Amino acid sequence: MYTQGLDQKDKPAAAGQGTETPEQLEAFQARIDAEEKIEAKDWMPEAYRRTLIRQISQHAHSEIIGMQPEGNWLTRAPTLKRKAILLAKIQDEAGHGLYLYSAAETLGVSRDQMVADLLNGKAKYSSIFNYPALTWADIGTIGWLVDGAAIMNQIPLCRCSYGPYSRAMIRICKEESFHQRQGFDILVSLCNGTDKQKAMAQDALDRWWWPSLMMFGPSDKDSKHSAQSMAWKIKRFSNDELRQKFIDVTVPQAEFLGLKVPDDKLAFDESTGHYRHGEIDWQEFLDVLAGNGPCNRQRMAKRCKAHDDGAWVREAARAYATKHTAKHAA
Ligand code: FAQ
DSSP states (O other), X not given: OOOTTTTOOOOOOOTTOSSOOHHHHHHHHHHHHTTOOBOTTSOOOHHHHHHHHHHHXXXXXXXXXXXXXXXXXXXXXXXXXXXXXXXXXXXXXXXXXXXXXXXXXXXXXXXXXXXXXXXXXXXXXXXXXXXXXXXXXXXXXXXIIIIHHHHHHHTGGGGOSXXXXXXXXXXXXXXXXXXXXXXXXXXXXXXXXXXXXXXXXXXXXXXXXXXXXXXXXXXXXXXXXXXXXXHTTSOSSOHHHHHHHHHHHHHHHHHHHTOOOXXXXXXXXXXXXXXXXXOOOHHHHHHXXXXXXXXXXXXXXXXXXXXXXXXXXXXXXHHHHHHHHHHHHO
């Protein structure tokens, strides 16, 4: 049975786990504190390198697995225009996966290894992609909420201390912004349409709201990596801070659409300028991470099959590269 990341033995990264001297660690932290970018060939603590490989590869896997819920709707998009837009969006996600694998490779891990870790269940991908896209309104809602949450989390990553990751994020964020708008545009059409279309949009919001909030990760008190990742300026905001920003931005958008956010405790707090919200079902989050979400098995089975089906392409590319190298060496 596939279980997401359950056999991952990695402990939270902490500075000084490697063979580094205190002087090296201090000098490294001073560079971080001075907002210098760390580049691939620079010295870095082993735990910093491992943290980045974990986060960037999981991010890449999310982009790749994230193509599935939307890909499922390509043949059923309601118009040619919507189909062309959706196709472009899904292709962008593949591109994001590839930039991110390349960024992680600069840290000394091979793409083959990262892919193997995904396929054997050792590496995680975002919990959100284990939920089904049941109607066309889900496609709008994925763009609006899932890409919206992704942008909220990823804009600060453009300022991540690791140069190759931060630079990859700049283009990714520009594309995510188009994705968010295309999703919102679908919902504007549905919410201005028939009662049935509006009900479909409400149903999609009801199902995607809470899983979207879970995308930001466990609450700060349970986030084992946040403190160190923030000290290293890999993360610039905590999980709860980003979740709150997302709620504050998204609730007025739901009001604009005339939809109700499925949280009876949601209320604007004048004194803080933020929305208060109800309790997130963390048990559901843990269940999805343990491989027991609605679509975990389906997503992994499809990814494994796609990988197997693509074996001949990789073999052909390798054979061509060998021939090409031999020809130029002669
Ligand atoms: N799902 O200590 P923390 C997208 C894990 S891209 C699954 O707080 P951290 C674009 C976490 O890995 C979406 N696992 O961890 C798109 C760790 O496990 P580990 C992906 C999760 O790293 C749209 C453990 O829980 N974005 O959507 C999740 O400091 C539409 C403890 O958590 C990124 O990956 C989760 N939601 O903070 C594509 C952004 N949350 O490794 C297609 C980059 C936490 O110890 C269609 N990543 N975990 O076994 C990050 O910013 C961070 O890694 C966080 C987690 C914020 C996700």
